[in-house]
Amino acid sequence: MRDQLYHEPDARELADLDRAARTLDPWTIYRRRTHDEPVTVERLASQVSSLLGAEAAREIFASKVPMWTRRTADRWMYDRLLADPPLLERRLRGYEHLIGTRCWHPVRDPQLVLLPTTTQWLTPAWSSYFGFYGRPDGQGGLAAAIRQWEQRWGAALVASWGTMLQFVVARQPAPGDQAWELAGQLLAVGDNLQVSQSVLAIVVSRSDAWFLHDRP
Known part of the structure; x- marks a missing residue:
């Protein structure tokens, strides 16, 4: 695990992460850890x-x-x-309160970081997220998830706090299978959301923002 929150990747790291984002299936890497009893x-x-x-x-x-x-x-x-x-x-x-940004946690002393890229799925190369540690290809899987969400829902990552990710989105899934699938994906990446998939599926079909949380 990196000691620093931000990391300066070299060209090879960026190329490898971009390749992973384009080729990995993130949902073989990010699976919900809760037991389905x-x-x-x-x-x-x-x-x-x-x-x-x-x-x-x-x-x-x-x-x-x-x-x-x-x-x-x-x-x-x-x-x-x-x-x-x-x-x-x-x-x-x-x-x-889960709809929109109302559930976003206020953060003291935020840092504004301007990354030297317009490719948002490369963000994990510079920033740390607890959820990708302990998973094989966790960093690449997160990059692949961000790329997939951008293409499908117009999702834009606007904040990364180490254990929290915040997105704004341009499109909402239709209620039913689309919303259920997306809710399951968000729960897989945000393992500490503490909300049922049914409730989250209702929320994401109405919300223009997402909040993900995974902590020790």
């Missing part, structure tokens, strides 16, 4: 009843899913919310 139907139905109501709980008992896990249950709840817009709006009320 099995959930009993009884326990899930109880949780669903408190969040979505008794009718939704009855749907759980009537479903043909052979085995529920935390993630499959979360996806089911997300789809259920999308099918009921008034319920989705009520569910979102406790998470409106």
